[in-house]
Amino acid sequence: MQSIKAKKISEILKRTYPLESTNRTELAHSNPFELLIATILSAQCTDKRVNLTTPRLFKKYKDAEALSSADPSEVERLISSINFFRNKAQSIIKASLILCRDYSSEVPRTMEELITLPGVGRKTANVVLGVGFKIPGFAVDTHVLRVSSRLGLAGNCKESKTAKVNTPERVEKDLCQNFNKKDWIIISYLLILHGRRVCKARLPDCNRCTLFKECEWTSKTKASTIA
């Protein structure tokens, strides 16, 4: 059941980002396969850059069969403007190979199956499940981790790096417990937006944050971190 605090935060986020509340991702894709590949490529990279790259990639390799037999150096060339492009080229080719071999060339719809694919961890799997198949889950990336920790929705708001209280798994579990299942997908997206635009890692714009009153990041912590 949704906590009072989560309910309030959920309402404020939807009010703050009304236009985006119908979206679930900014990654361009036209089917689950493209979403899977785009999400693997998006690790530590802006969506904008991924969207600049994937059209050429998908034009040449339309499905798992095509990509599974692709020449690695050709794929590397096509995605070379993306970080970790050698690792990612290998990941998407090998993942395509596994899709063809084990899943009838389709993207599987369970967490356990998805995370066996190279380049796919819980975060990527949750994006594919949520956006591609409307299966609820929290995709915990650096933004969701930071924002939900500061708000006091998950883990520890002090963001202790040594204690490692805020592991992605812990935060994912806490968020699932705090929010209604029907909101999991949209809230993870809105937390990411909020993290990018307002609750930034270095200099969060606390003065213009619509969640300021709900936030448990104490003024003491704020002052020491901002300074």
Add this chain to the structure above:
DNA sequence: ATCCCGAGGG
């Protein structure tokens, strides 16, 4: 310099 919707390996 630091960050981008991380994952895999030691």
Add this chain to the structure above:
DNA sequence: CCCTCTGGAT
């Protein structure tokens, strides 16, 4: 737990 991968934007 740590490290590495690794290009581009700001």
